Amino acid sequence: MAKPRVGTVWLEGCAGCHMSFLDLDERLLQVLGAVELTVSPITDYKDYDFPELTLGIVEGAIGTTEHQQIARKLRSRCKILIALGDCAAFGGINTMRNWIPKQEVLRYGYVETLSTVDGAIPCDKEIPPLLDQVLPLDHLVEVDLYLPGCPPSPEAIAYAITSILEGKTGVLPSAMLHFD
Amino acid sequence: MEDRPMVRLTIDGQKIEAMQGTTILEAATENGIRIPTLCHHPDLSNWGGCRICVVEVDGSPRLVASCVMPVRDGMEVVTRNERILESRRTILEFLLAERNHYCMFCAQSGDCELQSLAYELGIDHIRVPLSFRMHPVDASNPHMVLDHNRCILCGRCVRACKELAGKSMLNYQNRGAHSLICKDLNDSTEDSDCDSCGVCLQLCPTGAIYSRLRPHQSVLGKKGSLRVVETKCPICGLLCSTRWSLKGQIPVRIDGAVSTERPDSGQLCWKGRFKPLEDQGERLIEPLVRQQDGALRPTTWEDALERVAEGLSTAKSKGGVMGLASGGCSSEEIYLLKELVEEGLGGCAAVTEGEVLVPLLEAWREMDRTFLGLKESSFDRLAEADLILFAEADPQVTHPLVAALAKGAVLERKAAVTSLGSTRVLPSYNGLHVSVPQQALAVATRALLGSALGRVGGVDPLRRWRRILSVVEAFQEESKELDRATTSALEILAKGFVEARSPIIVAGEGMMAPGDPSPILNIMFLALLKGLVPSNALRLLVLKPAGNSAAALRLGCLVVPRDLCARGEGGCLILLDGQGRIPLGYRPPAQFTAVFCPFLPSRELMDSVDVFLPRPLWTEQRGTYLSVDGNELGRVVPFKTPPRGVLRTWEILVALAGRLGVRHLPEDEGTLMARTLAAMNLGTGCS
Numbered sequence: 001m002a003k004p005r006v007g008t009v010w011l012e013g014c015a016g017c018h019m020s021f022l023d024l025d026e027r028l029l030q031v032l033g034a035v036e037l038t039v040s041p042i043t044d045y046k047d048y049d050f051p052e053l054t055l056g057i058v059e060g061a062i063g064t065t066e067h068q069q070i071a072r073k074l075r076s077r078c079k080i081l082i083a084l085g086d087c088a089a090f091g092g093i094n095t096m097r098n099w100i101p102k103q104e105v106l107r108y109g110y111v112e113t114l115s116t117v118d119g120a121i122p123c124d125k126e127i128p129p130l131l132d133q134v135l136p137l138d139h140l141v142e143v144d145l146y147l148p149g150c151p152p153s154p155e156a157i158a159y160a161i162t163s164i165l166e167g168k169t170g171v172l173p174s175a176m177l178h179f180d
Numbered sequence: 181m182e183d184r185p186m187v188r189l190t191i192d193g194q195k196i197e198a199m200q201g202t203t204i205l206e207a208a209t210e211n212g213i214r215i216p217t218l219c220h221h222p223d224l225s226n227w228g229g230c231r232i233c234v235v236e237v238d239g240s241p242r243l244v245a246s247c248v249m250p251v252r253d254g255m256e257v258v259t260r261n262e263r264i265l266e267s268r269r270t271i272l273e274f275l276l277a278e279r280n281h282y283c284m285f286c287a288q289s290g291d292c293e294l295q296s297l298a299y300e301l302g303i304d305h306i307r308v309p310l311s312f313r314m315h316p317v318d319a320s321n322p323h324m325v326l327d328h329n330r331c332i333l334c335g336r337c338v339r340a341c342k343e344l345a346g347k348s349m350l351n352y353q354n355r356g357a358h359s360l361i362c363k364d365l366n367d368s369t370e371d372s373d374c375d376s377c378g379v380c381l382q383l384c385p386t387g388a389i390y391s392r393l394r395p396h397q398s399v400l401g402k403k404g405s406l407r408v409v410e411t412k413c414p415i416c417g418l419l420c421s422t423r424w425s426l427k428g429q430i431p432v433r434i435d436g437a438v439s440t441e442r443p444d445s446g447q448l449c450w451k452g453r454f455k456p457l458e459d460q461g462e463r464l465i466e467p468l469v470r471q472q473d474g475a476l477r478p479t480t481w482e483d484a485l486e487r488v489a490e491g492l493s494t495a496k497s498k499g500g501v502m503g504l505a506s507g508g509c510s511s512e513e514i515y516l517l518k519e520l521v522e523e524g525l526g527g528c529a530a531v532t533e534g535e536v537l538v539p540l541l542e543a544w545r546e547m548d549r550t551f552l553g554l555k556e557s558s559f560d561r562l563a564e565a566d567l568i569l570f571a572e573a574d575p576q577v578t579h580p581l582v583a584a585l586a587k588g589a590v591l592e593r594k595a596a597v598t599s600l601g602s603t604r605v606l607p608s609y610n611g612l613h614v615s616v617p618q619q620a621l622a623v624a625t626r627a628l629l630g631s632a633l634g635r636v637g638g639v640d641p642l643r644r645w646r647r648i649l650s651v652v653e654a655f656q657e658e659s660k661e662l663d664r665a666t667t668s669a670l671e672i673l674a675k676g677f678v679e680a681r682s683p684i685i686v687a688g689e690g691m692m693a694p695g696d697p698s699p700i701l702n703i704m705f706l707a708l709l710k711g712l713v714p715s716n717a718l719r720l721l722v723l724k725p726a727g728n729s730a731a732a733l734r735l736g737c738l739v740v741p742r743d744l745c746a747r748g749e750g751g752c753l754i755l756l757d758g759q760g761r762i763p764l765g766y767r768p769p770a771q772f773t774a775v776f777c778p779f780l781p782s783r784e785l786m787d788s789v790d791v792f793l794p795r796p797l798w799t800e801q802r803g804t805y806l807s808v809d810g811n812e813l814g815r816v817v818p819f820k821t822p823p824r825g826v827l828r829t830w831e832i833l834v835a836l837a838g839r840l841g842v843r844h845l846p847e848d849e850g851t852l853m854a855r856t857l858a859a860m861n862l863g864t865g866c867s
Contacts, residue, residue, distance in 0.1 A: 180287030
């Protein structure tokens with residue numbers, strides 16, 4: 001039987017959750033022995049043409065139209081979707097800009113910062129436009145399992161992946177639930 | 181309360197008995213059944229605002245808030261089932277979605293009940309739309325910040341401000357999702373009447389009201405990992421009970437001991453709650469001695485003590501020795517210094533606040549000539565007074581808790597606050613202020629006393645008033661110095677005082693003008709007119725300048741330091757207190773000066789001193805402090821270790837005495853404390 005396929009994406013987040021995944025250390029070998037890691041920042045696979053997946057993992061919140069597309073596509077290709085980390089589960093620190101109008105944020109970031117000379121708000125077609133608000137993953141697509149934490153502990157990640165492969169989804173045990 | 185009937189009910193299958201009138205929550209808590217709460221606090225009135233504590237009663241489809249639902253006979257209560265948990269989770273999700281709870285610090289400090297509840301209920305995502313509405317942040321206070329974005333409107337701060345602090349300056353404004361906590365008539369903290377007591381901060385379950393030091397505090401560790409110590413706060417002399425949380429030797433937060441019997445309900449003031457947490461500068465950890473070339477250099481204790489002994493013994497034969505202690509020192513320190521300098525070296529000892537205390541003592545002695553054995557009333561009396569007359573006091577600055585109690589008296593009991601002197605005390609609470617410049621206080625208090633005497637009338641069986649009359653007889657002539665408006669205002673003040681049922685006078689240090697005990701004496705007589713309160717106390721509280729001034733008064737360390745300095749050509753031994761203040765406002769013109777000091781001295785002080793000796797803070801050594809009214813003794817048990825190289829003050833003073841050939845000082849701490857206590861001669865009249 002083929003190994004279950006896993007794809008992970010890194011949206012509006014800091015990569016900390018993926019780092020925490022790597023922090024599984026030698027247990028990483030067991031996890032990677034049990035699954036086939038396909039599209040992932042770890043495999044440096046930049047084309048989001050997902051194969052059919054058992055498990056999709058999203059780090060980061062939804063902040064741009066590109067994030068929306070990736071998240072929707074991943075959802076359509078995977079059986080089970082995990083929101084990994086505070087940003088995917090709650091929106092996280094990215095939501096700081098939600099309290100300020102988008103244009104103001106952009107103007108401040110690209111024009112008004114003290115270190116900027118002759119700044120301009122980027123408008124290249126290559127750059128995905130910001131959404132009006134950064135939102136958690138489940139405000140866009142359905143999520144099956146939430147792993148909050150900034151980042152979630154390696155143990156929580158291992159627990160989630162292992163239990164899903166054993167055919168269980170559910171709720172993180174309270175000992176593994178933390179927001180920091 | 182005790183004879184209320186008991187009712188029988190079942191909570192989660194457990195049969196329990198509870199007194200009628202208690203709430204389900206109270207009954208459950210007493211029986212070890214935990215119901216999560218948020219807006220509820222055991223020291224505040226029940227509110228029923230957040231509905232986190234909902235339970236099922238008799239299988240009714242509607243859940244009830246257990247914190248406000250009284251128990252009933254035969255009641256069947258369920259505190260946990262899927263329906264209840266789901267309801268609690270939903271409420272919590274709405275609270276989290278309502279405002280900005282993407283916090284920085286609570287995750288590190290664990291000091292957030294909202295967060296703890298989210299863990300308990302397993303909140304791993306929020307199912308309702310998030311509201312990203314910006315709310316204001318009020319950072320105008322030097323100690324606290326009010327961030328409305330973190331507020332869940334539980335109202336604990338509003339109730340604490342009213343019920344514990346008695347100030348009622350917090351309230352709600354607007355409606356629904358726009359509701360905000362407001363201060364006075366929507367002022368910023370700075371412009372409001374808030375006196376930064378911080379009781380709101382202590383009870384805030386989230387990070388909405390927080391200390392400005394929080395970024396530093398939260399990285400020190402989770403709440404559970406901190407060491408908690410109960411101690412008395414000796415800073416202003418009201419000896420409030422405080423609870424310190426420390427990480428190792430670093431104080432992280434200071435709370436008031438709420439649930440206390442004291443009339444202040446365990447509120448603190450900004451001095452007690454925030455000041456000791458601030459960075460007070462670098463500690464002095466080894467003695468500094470002035471060398472031949474004029475520079476101060478660190479040296480060993482041996483060396484430093486040798487130098488001090490040499491300096492003082494030369495001084496003893498030349499110009500005399502004086503000892504000067506700051507009024508914040510412990511009673512033991514003041515006692516030892518006095519013993520060493522006066523008994524041992526034939527010099528003179530004083531406290532730095534002597535200028536204020538000497539006229540006070542003179543007034544007491546004068547008083548004692550007719551009315552022996554009187555003392556000041558306990559500050560608790562403020563909580564019962566129907567009129568508080570402030571005489572040249574500024575309690576907001578010197579003793580904030582006294583100001584808070586006065587505010588509470590006005591708001592809760594419709595008491596009156598009046599004042600006399602150069603500052604209008606508590607402007608928004610003050611019914612009558614008579615502005616009198618300090619130099620006219622003697623005349624004004626005499627006029628006030630004269631006017632009050634005229635109103636008291638009646639027969640004095642002991643004919644004691646005759647003596648008072650002799651003090652005021654010069655009133656007719658001297659009142660010329662007062663203008664007509666002041667004279668008539670004083671008459672209204674006197675009328676109010678005489679007609680009050682249970683008035684109390686709070687005198688500030690300004691009443692004790694150097695060399696003139698008459699203003700405070702007049703005030704003592706005025707207080708006497710309304711009779712004594714239990715245990716022979718005058719209706720008078722004198723706010724003394726330092727935390728342990730009352731002990732200095734008792735120990736008789738009372739020469740005016742300035743007089744001392746004029747005399748002192750010889751040597752001077754100065755004992756600064758362990759509270760971090762450097763109160764020495766003038767330079768002792770001594771040939772030789774040695775200073776005990778907890779922190780690296782200021783440059784100004786450095787220039788004029790020959791030896792600096794490190795000393796522990798008040799938190800680092802045993803000490804007894806006498807409350808400002810002289811009625812309560814507070815013992816501080818050390819809960820911090822002094823830095824290496826810093827020795828206890830009494831050890832050093834005793835070692836120094838040994839070198840100077842002074843042999844009568846107590847050799848161990850127990851004897852020292854007993855002798856100090858005996859020297860203070862408590863339980864008798866003030867002088």
